[in-house]
Amino acid sequence: MINQSNKVINNSLNKLVNKTYQYGFSTNIEKDIIEKGLNEETIKLISSKKKEPQFLLKFRLKAYSKWKTMREPEWANLKFPAIDYQSIVYYSAPKSQKKLKDLSEVDSELLNTFEKLGISLNEQKRLANVAIDIVFDSVSIGTTFQQELSEYGIIFASISEAIQEYPQMIEKYIGSVVPIGDNYFSALNSAVFTDGSFCYIPENVKCPIDLSTYFRINDQTSGQFERTLIIADKNSQVNYLEGCTAPQYDTNQLHAAIVELIALENAVINYSTVQNWYAGNQYGKGGIYNFVTKRGLCIGINSKISWTQVETGSAITWKYPSCLLIGANAQGEFYSVALTKNFQQADTGTKMLHIGKFTKSRIISKGISAGNSKNSYRGLVQMTDKALNARNYSQCDSLLIGNCSNANTFPIISVQNSTTRIEHEASTSKIGEEQIFYFLQRGIILEKAIELMISGFCREVFKKLPLEFAAEADKLLSLKLEGTVG
Amino acid sequence: MSSKNLLLEIKNLKVSIEENIILDELNLKVQKGEIHAIMGPNGSGKSTFSKVVAGHPAYSIISGDILLKGDSIIDLSAEERSHLGIFLAFQYPIEIPGVSNEDFLRLSYNAKQKFFNQPEVDPIEFLNIVFKKMELVKMPPQFLNRNVNEGFSGGEKKRNEILQMILLDSDICILDETDSGLDIDALKIISNGINNFMSKDKAIILITHYQRLLDYINPNYVHVMQNGKIIKTGSFELAKELEEKGYQWLTT
Numbered sequence A: 001m002i003n004q005s006n007k008v009i010n011n012s013l014n015k016l017v018n019k020t021y022q023y024g025f026s027t028n029i030e031k032d033i034i035e036k037g038l039n040e041e042t043i044k045l046i047s048s049k050k051k052e053p054q055f056l057l058k059f060r061l062k063a064y065s066k067w068k069t070m071r072e073p074e075w076a077n078l079k080f081p082a083i084d085y086q087s088i089v090y091y092s093a094p095k096s097q098k099k100l101k102d103l104s105e106v107d108s109e110l111l112n113t114f115e116k117l118g119i120s121l122n123e124q125k126r127l128a129n130v131a132i133d134i135v136f137d138s139v140s141i142g143t144t145f146q147q148e149l150s151e152y153g154i155i156f157a158s159i160s161e162a163i164q165e166y167p168q169m170i171e172k173y174i175g176s177v178v179p180i181g182d183n184y185f186s187a188l189n190s191a192v193f194t195d196g197s198f199c200y201i202p203e204n205v206k207c208p209i210d211l212s213t214y215f216r217i218n219d220q221t222s223g224q225f226e227r228t229l230i231i232a233d234k235n236s237q238v239n240y241l242e243g244c245t246a247p248q249y250d251t252n253q254l255h256a257a258i259v260e261l262i263a264l265e266n267a268v269i270n271y272s273t274v275q276n277w278y279a280g281n282q283y284g285k286g287g288i289y290n291f292v293t294k295r296g297l298c299i300g301i302n303s304k305i306s307w308t309q310v311e312t313g314s315a316i317t318w319k320y321p322s323c324l325l326i327g328a329n330a331q332g333e334f335y336s337v338a339l340t341k342n343f344q345q346a347d348t349g350t351k352m353l354h355i356g357k358f359t360k361s362r363i364i365s366k367g368i369s370a371g372n373s374k375n376s377y378r379g380l381v382q383m384t385d386k387a388l389n390a391r392n393y394s395q396c397d398s399l400l401i402g403n404c405s406n407a408n409t410f411p412i413i414s415v416q417n418s419t420t421r422i423e424h425e426a427s428t429s430k431i432g433e434e435q436i437f438y439f440l441q442r443g444i445i446l447e448k449a450i451e452l453m454i455s456g457f458c459r460e461v462f463k464k465l466p467l468e469f470a471a472e473a474d475k476l477l478s479l480k481l482e483g484t485v486g
Numbered sequence B: 001m002s003s004k005n006l007l008l009e010i011k012n013l014k015v016s017i018e019e020n021i022i023l024d025e026l027n028l029k030v031q032k033g034e035i036h037a038i039m040g041p042n043g044s045g046k047s048t049f050s051k052v053v054a055g056h057p058a059y060s061i062i063s064g065d066i067l068l069k070g071d072s073i074i075d076l077s078a079e080e081r082s083h084l085g086i087f088l089a090f091q092y093p094i095e096i097p098g099v100s101n102e103d104f105l106r107l108s109y110n111a112k113q114k115f116f117n118q119p120e121v122d123p124i125e126f127l128n129i130v131f132k133k134m135e136l137v138k139m140p141p142q143f144l145n146r147n148v149n150e151g152f153s154g155g156e157k158k159r160n161e162i163l164q165m166i167l168l169d170s171d172i173c174i175l176d177e178t179d180s181g182l183d184i185d186a187l188k189i190i191s192n193g194i195n196n197f198m199s200k201d202k203a204i205i206l207i208t209h210y211q212r213l214l215d216y217i218n219p220n221y222v223h224v225m226q227n228g229k230i231i232k233t234g235s236f237e238l239a240k241e242l243e244e245k246g247y248q249w250l251t252t
Helices: A002-017 A040-049 A054-068 A108-116 A146-150 A159-165 A167-173 A184-192 A433-441 A446-462 A467-481 B046-054 B078-083 B101-115 B123-136 B141-145 B154-168 B184-197 B211-216 B236-245
Strands: A031-034 A091-094 A130-136 A139-143 A155-158 A197-201 A210-216 A227-232 A237-245 A252-263 A268-275 A287-298 A304-311 A316-319 A322-325 A331-340 A345-354 A360-369 A374-383 A391-401 A406-415 A421-431 B006-017 B020-031 B035-039 B060-068 B086-089 B172-176 B203-207 B221-226 B229-234
Touching: A031 A040, A040 A054, A040 A091, A040 A184, A054 A167, A054 A184, A130 A146, A130 A155, A139 A155, A146 A155, A155 A159, A159 A167, A159 A197, A159 A227, A167 A227, A184 A252, A184 A287, A197 A210, A197 A237, A227 A237, A227 A268, A252 A268, A252 A304, A268 A287, A287 A304, A287 A331, A304 A316, A304 A345, A304 A446, A322 A331, A322 A360, A331 A345, A331 A374, A331 A446, A345 A360, A360 A374, A360 A406, A360 A446, A374 A391, A374 A421, A391 A406, A391 A446, A406 A421, A421 A446, A433 A446, A433 B078, A446 B101, B006 B046, B006 B203, B020 B046, B020 B060, B020 B203, B020 B229, B035 B046, B035 B236, B046 B060, B046 B078, B046 B086, B046 B172, B046 B203, B078 B086, B078 B101, B086 B154, B101 B123, B101 B141, B101 B154, B123 B141, B123 B154, B123 B184, B154 B172, B154 B184, B184 B211, B211 B236, B221 B236, B229 B236
Parallel strands: A130 A210, A197 A227, A210 A237, A227 A252, A237 A268, A252 A287, A268 A304, A287 A316, A287 A322, A304 A331, A316 A345, A322 A345, A331 A360, A345 A374, A360 A391, A374 A406, A391 A421, B035 B203, B035 B221, B086 B172, B172 B203
Antiparallel strands: A031 A091, A130 A139, A155 A197, B006 B020, B006 B060, B221 B229
């Protein structure tokens, strides 16, 4: 009885899940490409194309030689064929890269692409409360609201622009949170990163609008290696949002990013991501390999960094946004919803390293697995001997849909002093046929039933997202799951 | 009685799941204004019967028919059957974490409104409607903020089922062991709720193991089900006899 009805449920579940990816189109545009393959010449060429200062070329070459000595990590609960790093294009940019006076000069084909993605670069139609930097394959093609922000002393620019305009700041902070040799993918990114966003909030400034970066991978063979650096000076505050999409190809593309956040005394950084890279088709073909290192440094006393992520895309997600809590009373937060379906695999979580006294961290992780997917939470909470009276609360909930999906949690707690307090809660539940039948019997259709259960499950995380994002995330999840349950 | 009073008719119903026959040539007629009790040993097919009528997707109907007010419903989905007036109070109401009772009840109510092209009610209007129904089963207002059946006691779960039945105002209600796990006070509240709800236009099928419930709700007919068919039909007296003798004597 169980098997047969599960079959019914699974069939309709699959229907729901296999909704086509609406961002899967690609843009035909003339490109400036560096031949695929990776060697010192590639790196020198990237650096010279971007007219970079000497220190950065050195940084890149050091990273490259480090990377060559390293091996791809194998500890994650992920299975995928070996990546051929020599068949990847490391630099791909839309041609006609002359300096643009304003965004109306952006190539019309590109403007159309972003209109289709629901992002308007048109200054009249732009989102009212969000400044946005847009990264297309390897380069940033525009940043909105720069002028207005500069009146507050806020710098918001693509990282390439910042390298030209504020080289000292870049030299001081780049690699200071995620060292070159931190891991295999951070070394790779440090060698070949092409663009991303840079943001500096000066002392005592509360950023008046949300800042945002939108990443788009367009090219079939190119990887995207972006780098984001955010510095919040004393008593400042900023909300940062990140969105991502990619066209639908049968081949896998590599995305290996680094995000570094630095919060000085009393500063607050809220960093939110809605990740919706192409996830591959229903048989697991194609999709983005997403290997990301995100880390925040709470160096000042009373500083706070909060990561919120909604991970719904990518064939593979390998991502652990972390906090180094150094300043006394510093706070780190991690709120995550990871949804996997079909043959997607996600290994995601966080690290909270407590070094300062009275530091606090909070981890809320919600994993949803449908189809044949694999969803793992991996977390580390470490209380060093100096982290007196530090506290952590963690909650990891998994929700299974159908009976072929897989959920795991790998929490590690390491405590080196006896004054700390750590709480960990975990649960696993399942949207089963009996729950669905309960809704149906009361006249509520399947799609609505799933939507209600999912949004209830994710509520704690969604309420952390900025308003526009929260609505989008809610919609995104129900769209993604449309057709998954029966 | 005339056929216009016939609410539910089960005709030679044969149902299987994974090639096991679980309802076999089942026949039953339920008229408006009637209360039927179905009793029978564990595993005789009582709960299956209730789910098949409600349209659970796991079961395949091999032959026979289910008619609601004269029309066959076997090709209709579970939610359509619900709108058309079939209600099933579950034996084990399932917990639905993260979904509040208030949202659940309102959606359910509005789904039916929509089906009949009636205006849907907004959350505030809905509170006025649901509070009145909640009084009937002595549910405190805080109940609306809790998640559906989550952390409910056995009695609360069963009361919630009756509340939903009253709210949806269904024509034919199948109550699957609604009395099990209830203390005397809860049994009285629930029986009162059911008796007040019952009218000359509705019908109720009670699935139960105990005569106790039938002391509060008097059935017109008592059926005994065994091996997926009704083997004996009688009056309230039959329930008493079963309570004394068990089921063995019926088959030997």
